[in-house]
Amino acid sequence: MANRSTRDDIVGVADDLFYRKGFEHTSFADIAELVKISRGNFYHHFKTKDDILDAVIQKRLVDRNAMLERWESEGKTPVERICSFIDILILNGEKIKLYGCPIGTLTSELAKLNHAARENAGRLFMLFRIWLRRQFVALGREADADALAMHLLSQSQGAATLFNAFQDENFVQREVDQMKDWLKAIVAKAPNRIGDKGPLHEPVDG
Amino acid sequence: MANRSTRDDIVGVADDLFYRKGFEHTSFADIAELVKISRGNFYHHFKTKDDILDAVIQKRLVDRNAMLERWESEGKTPVERICSFIDILILNGEKIKLYGCPIGTLTSELAKLNHAARENAGRLFMLFRIWLRRQFVALGREADADALAMHLLSQSQGAATLFNAFQDENFVQREVDQMKDWLKAIVAKAPNRIGDKGPLHEPVDG
């Protein structure tokens, strides 16, 4: 394809607007205004609005996957990597405060619309779930790695939702701290693994 | 007002549809069909769609408040009462699986629409926050009752979001069990109070 930049512009702007205003509430006129193209020109790049949604989800999958790979390579230990995940709540705090979690809110909206792209959006959550699972396996928690991944994902989603609802920075910070404490307790419990430097405490079942 | 039943029917149906389809995606035609009135007749009862939203939020506030008062009177101890809250995830499981949490998803949608009723919807969350806070105070946790309330609310929101996303009953059950374990640990830590029968363990800081 000769000129992909307009197409990419559309997807980029749509990604942002779908996040800030929601998929349904975002019109072609909204996107066109920011991309600075006419509405008619859209249809040269996408047949329908749903096609744009598909492209946005695809872009998010690629973007998030790249982020996870970055965390994977930058983090020296599974704990460090998982902390990168936990820290999104702080790093993207301003946006989450205003618009919630991009993945959680999109999934929720598509569920209510009973939209065909729902399954596709579900893969976004799955991406994080599998990545986190792998980190917990690396921490020696093969048996319940998936449950731990889901639990952490759940915590993060809850914190994002309430941050958006109450706009309380102190709350998010407390939740982040608690997640990290929880993670440390996991490490203390689990058998030692490669790249995991923490001292061993006796296991404490709670 | 002579005949309130039509108005109440509208609000009841709108409440349900706003939950299942979202506020924006619900049209007057959708509501009219279920209430079995003509679209024109709407405007005898409500001037605008936003007015219906206000009435729905008001109804939810009343309904939820009644539910909390019921838990208050039925629960013999704060722990029992808080468990009633935790158990909504199971009791309303089928609906949450399909549509998420009615309060969380409405709040999130209104945030994206930047809707005037946003603040009003925020009172719904606040209702639960304050009620939970009171329970934790009754458990002797005056100092951090609000933080505990927010934490539990957060857990519940996260579980609802992921239940909706992954449709996994086992996950919700695990989260519910964990919340109750966490609650038990709180009780074990806190000084004994009226109506709290649990034996005292030594405090264990996490």
Place this chain on the structure above:
DNA sequence: GTCTATACGCGGATAGAC
């Protein structure tokens, strides 16, 4: 209080010129 008919704008989508 309920209805039918209708206005009006917006959003998605198409046709066709340049």
Place this chain on the structure above:
DNA sequence: GTCTATCCGCGTATAGAC
């Protein structure tokens, strides 16, 4: 590849008869 012009249906809202 981008534009203008236009269609069409839907959704909110209004007018006015019964």
